[in-house]
Amino acid sequence: MNLSMLFDISVHRHASKPALIGSKKSYTYKELEEEVNRMASSLQKLGIKKQDRLMVILKNNIENVIIFWACQKLGIIYTPVNFRLSIDDFYFCVKDIEPKVVVYEPFSEHLVKKEVFAERPILIGVNGAKADISYEELIDQGTSSYSRPDISYEDIAMILYTSGTTGVPKGVPRTHINEYTSSLAHIIQCRYKTFDRTLLAVPMYHVIGIRSLLAVSLLSGSAVLMTEFDPKDSLQAIEEEKVTCLFLTPTYYHDMVYHPDASQHDLSNLHTIAYSGSPMSDELVRKCDEIFSPQRFVNHYGSTEIYTFTYCEDIRLKGSGGKPGIHQNIRLISPNSRPDSMSEAEMKEGEVGQIVINMNSVEAFKGYWNRPDATRDAISSDWYYTGDLGYFNKEGNLVVVGRADDMIISGGENIYPFHIENVLKEHPGIREVIVVGEADKRWGQIVAAFIVPEDPSLKVQDLDQFCKKHPQLSNVNRPRKYTFVSEIPKSKTGKILRRKLREGFYEQI
Incomplete structure (x- = not known):
């Protein structure tokens, strides 16, 4: 299974169902396929080949989603970059990835400077950005047919950059099988349903944004696009579009539930809310339960490198990191040892140890892009060193206590x-x-x-x-x-x- 096949199956299964819901325009799966194919054919005419890197500096708009799927059709490596990075970190990503194509909007146009590129890429402008060619021209010139390459499930589908809060960003290559199995695990762990609707609010350069899109696409569901997160607009969109599931960071939830109008919205269609990225305080858990009243309140603990480590089916009841994900095997070792010292005794119940994850998981990446040094630091003897500390409680649930560095x-x-x-x-x-x-x-x-x-x-x-x-x-x-x-x-x-x-x-x- 590759992501292009995932998309095709969803289109053929329910072509008339809504796939994307934007503020100005919406698409059924069939309509989305038509525009994706036109973009794919135009990219191919420009000479962009399988495993070339396409860098995206876009917000969560329709163009971004269409380019994402066009990349999957052609085996191009979709590489979204956080436009909020420092200038130095952004240029590091540019030099690291060596893109053949860069797609950007007017707000990010100032970042695209010719002298930054070792080899000048093709520049594509969205929403009026000055470039070699516009998104609209590519759609107009495109056709419904293109030469479909042979895409292996082990090919890289995308490269996501980590935040770089403790050093330069690291590129995380994610294969088609990584993303497919991670999305499947997310569906099972959150108990999503066919035709679910989610809010695509977290930017697509973040694993949560990508996961939200792929999960509902697997289920022939709908992604309600939030170009920029605004708590009031998000609450209104959840109500008007009858959103059924959310996957966000605690900060997004905080801003919504503490908005003065939060209790005035009908959010009764929501059956599941999930979060990841950072811990959620007890008070925020209580407030989310009060405002959203979800059937399930799921906590995901994981990373960009390996999607889910553990998950808690209902944080209101257990208050912990929960059990290992459906594809995962985790261990706790001495806080002062490295993962290659696996001969050491594992931590007993209640003892704090460092958390290591088995790299044989189908959700696991193989190593950082162009960073053998970082790969050696993170991976040893088929175990991924998370840098986090935790312990197992009496129920066998993992409780994460913080970073080893902290x-x-x-x-x-x-x-x-x-x-x-x-x-x-x-x-x-x-x-x-x-x-x-x-x-x-x-x-x-x-x-x-x-x-x-x-x-x-x-x-x-x-x-x-x-x-x-x-x-x-x-x-x-x-x-x-x-x-x-x-x-x-x-x-x-x-x-x-x-x-x-x-x-x-x-x-x-």
């Missing part, structure tokens, strides 16, 4: 920030809290808590007394420093950027 070592003691954060979140005067290790001459590191206060009258002394009296917090885990900040630094997809706190990039209040 572990604090103070006076020789291993301290896990999540435990302290969970205690501090119980204080009514705190809106958000993140704990990091701060260098200290005597202890090596001390526990430092960064607080976004809910109550402006909150004082350091109040928090110190709260922690001293809390039965679940030992003295060694107690914060030795508190800093009140206006906000916790996060990436666009909601990941906490602890590094920025350590480096002083915050606004103290």
Whole structure:
């Protein structure tokens, strides 16, 4: 199975069903196929061949989806790039991928500079962007027929770049079988249904955006396009288009459920909401349950490299990372060892260890694009080193406690920030809290808590007394420093950027 076959089957199964729903135009599967074929034939006439890279700098618009499927028809490697990257990181991606084609809009036109490319690609403009040729011209000049190449399920379908929050971005090649099986697993783990409708709100340069599109396409369902995420518009689209399932980051959910109009929308068609990318606070879980009232509330724990590690069928009941995904085998090893030391005893129930994932999964990538050094660091003896720490609870569910890099070592003691954060979140005067290790001459590191206060009258002394009296917090885990900040630094997809706190990039209040 390759993604082109997946698309063809969905078209032939239910040609008249809605496939894409945009703000200005919508497509049935048959109409979508016609435009995809016209784009594929035009790309082929331009000399773009199987496994050439096509770079996309687009938002979640209809053109982006059509180009994605045209790439799958021709075996072209679809390479979406985060347009919010720094200039240096963006140009790194350009040089790394060496695209034969670059597709962009007016908002991203300034990024496309001739001197950046080792070999000048063909430039395609969307929505009026100045380029060699426009998207509209390619559609007009295209035909319904093209020469279909032989596409193996082991061919690369796309390359997704990681966020690069701890270094330069890394390209993650994803094969057709990777994406097909990951989408199938997502459907099973979320219990999606035929003809489901989802909100395609997370950008398609992110694994969540791609997964949302492919999952509903497998089910002859509909993707409701959100060119730019807006909480009010999203709530309205969920109501008007009768959206049945959501897969978003916690930040997206937060912005919707705390919108003042959230409770005024009819969201009763939703049967499943799922999230990934970062943890969700207990308060946000409660608020999502109140506003969306889903039958299923699924937590996915995974990565771009290997889609799902574990999943929890209902975070309201279990509150953990859950069980391994249907294609996965995971282990916990000593926090201070590497995955190639698999002869070491595995962690017992309740013991924190580093999480490693078996690379024989059909969802697993084979290694980073042009980065043998990064591949060696991440993969050893058929195990993928996640860099995360966790433990198995009494029910055998994985509980993720944070990044290995975030572990604090103070006076020789291993301290896990999540435990302290969970205690501090119980204080009514705190809106958000993140704990990091701060260098200290005597202890090596001390526990430092960064607080976004809910109550402006909150004082350091109040928090110190709260922690001293809390039965679940030992003295060694107690914060030795508190800093009140206006906000916790996060990436666009909601990941906490602890590094920025350590480096002083915050606004103290």
